[in-house]
Amino acid sequence: MKSYPVKKVDTRLYIKGLSGSLVFxxxxxxxxxxxxxxxxxxxxxxxxxxxxxxxxxxxxxxxxHKIQAKYGPEGWDKKRTARKLPQFISCKRRIKCAHQTLQPLKP
Known part of the structure; x- marks a missing residue:
């Protein structure tokens, strides 16, 4: 008896190049x-x-269509999720401690 490998089937809806949540x-x-x-x-x-x-x-x-071409079906959902995450604060100046420099800090 001949065996066939099981493959993942893409069950997403497609309309004119759209897929995922963009179809809806x-x-x-x-x-x-x-x-x-x-x-x-x-x-x-x-x-x-x-x-x-x-x-x-x-x-x-x-x-x-432009959103689909730029981000793809998974990328659009990731971008929407990323918008909901909090913005992280980045320090633009190096923090110096008094014990590392051996000099008093100047304001």
């Missing part, structure tokens, strides 16, 4: 564009709806 951001953008277009179409008509919603939608997808 794209889906939320699609839903927001649909409801925004419907609302503006009902209130003001077809031309304002097309002129407002369509460029904003494609700009949003272009921005998501």
């Amino acid at each position: 951001r794209a889906l939320y953008g699609i839903l927001a564009a649909f409801f925004g277009f419907s609302g503006i179409y009902i209130l003001w008509g077809v031309f304002p709806a097309v002129l407002l919603v369509v460029p904003m939608f494609f700009t949003y997808l272009y921005r998501l």
Whole structure:
């Protein structure tokens, strides 16, 4: 009997080069564009709806595509996590102690 090796299968969703949490951001953008277009179409008509919603939608997808190209699927999540971490203080001057220099410290 022939045996087959077990390989890890990528189960992430992909939409036009997007993956991970960016796929869900794209889906939320699609839903927001649909409801925004419907609302503006009902209130003001077809031309304002097309002129407002369509460029904003494609700009949003272009921005998501640039984020995916720059950071990758895992990199975007890491960057969002890193924003939540506290900023660390870095010392720019060397700290001198009186017993190391044998001279009194000057303020």
